[in-house]
Amino acid sequence: MDRHKLEDHEVIEGEVKPTGNGAHVLVPKRWRGADVKIV
Template structure:
């Protein structure tokens, strides 16, 4: 069962986490530079961590 979160915000962006070196990232619009953001994972990861 998923948790439910309530977040006050200005805009929602659906995206996919992509590999980035030894980490991963989500790309957001350039106009969001300098803004505070929150990232919420909505599904289980499909790839296993390689450590």
């Protein structure tokens, strides 16, 4: 298993919603254009 070091600034908890052949996770609008990682 790979290990990754994350330098996170904020953690949110939410529900993954189905969309077409994939899924979406809703995040705050202020995160627009940011690089995010979903774990």
